[in-house]
Amino acid sequence: MFPKNNYLMKWWLRVKLLAKVVLAGDGGVGKTTLIHRYITNSFIDSTKLTIGAAFHTHEIEMGEHSVLTQIWDLGGQEQFKQMGLFDRYFKGATVTVIMFDLTRLNTLNSVPEWAELAVNSSNTKLILVGGKKDLANGITFTLDSFKDLTDKYKFECYHETSSATGEGVADVFNSIANIIIDTTIEKQNNENKEKD
Numbered sequence: 001m002f003p004k005n006n007y008l009m010k011w012w013l014r015v016k017l018l019a020k021v022v023l024a025g026d027g028g029v030g031k032t033t034l035i036h037r038y039i040t041n042s043f044i045d046s047t048k049l050t051i052g053a054a055f056h057t058h059e060i061e062m063g064e065h066s067v068l069t070q071i072w073d074l075g076g077q078e079q080f081k082q083m084g085l086f087d088r089y090f091k092g093a094t095v096t097v098i099m100f101d102l103t104r105l106n107t108l109n110s111v112p113e114w115a116e117l118a119v120n121s122s123n124t125k126l127i128l129v130g131g132k133k134d135l136a137n138g139i140t141f142t143l144d145s146f147k148d149l150t151d152k153y154k155f156e157c158y159h160e161t162s163s164a165t166g167e168g169v170a171d172v173f174n175s176i177a178n179i180i181i182d183t184t185i186e187k188q189n190n191e192n193k194e195k196d
């Protein structure tokens with residue numbers, strides 16, 4: 001039962017804002033470094049490749065809301081994709097971040113494949129991230145640069161990040177939290193309508 005009164009709605013959201021987030025994208029694009037930068041505010045310049053998947057929980061403060069995220073950081077190396085293990089990680093995801101590397105633009109070619117895996121296993125919203133901006137020699141994009149991708153997969157937003165300088169990192173997680181808040185409210189409003 002979802003409260004219709006505004007005061008109760010705020011209280012209810014405090015209790016209910018818990019969601020699954022998946023970080024996907026090719027090997028070495030910077031997923032683990034991004035989550036590490038966000039959680040610890042520090043840069044690791046030589047991570048080991050992620051084997052299978054790694055799991056974190058993190059609370060994102062968004063104004064009056066506190067959003068509890070369960071984040072799955074997938075190992076992007078081809079051998080893990082070939083194992084066909086990822087369906088279960090995407091299942092139930094509210095937000096999927098698909099990352100490519102601004103210094104290796106061929107990593108953009110895999111974005112549709114990651115997006116397919118995500119949308120085939122869940123009702124997830126998608127965010128696109130271009131990583132390693134500090135090494136990109138000024139190469140930059142906007143969401144409109146990816147018209148074919150956004151038409152097909154409806155990416156909510158696009159961010160460019162550098163885990164070395166921290167640029168853009170908080171923006172990604174703020175977008176994640178905002179999507180979780182909006183999706184939770186929308187879902188409950190729909191359930192209320194069905195009951196009325």
Ligand SMILES: Nc1nc2c(ncn2[C@@H]2O[C@H](COP(=O)(O)OP(=O)(O)OP(=O)(O)O)[C@@H](O)[C@H]2O)c(=O)[nH]1
Pocket residue numbers: 025026027028029030031032033034044045046047048049050051074075076077131132133134135161162163164165
């Ligand atoms: N200069 C710079 N280096 C980065 C950045 N992000 C990641 N790196 C480096 O890129 C390498 C790979 O980063 P990871 O975070 O391990 O990549 P990943 O996407 O998790 O890779 P898999 O676990 O194999 O899927 C590491 O040596 C990082 O230090 C960045 O924003 N700037």
Ligand SMILES: [Mg+2]
Pocket residue numbers: 031032033048049050073074075076
């Ligand atoms: Mg990794």
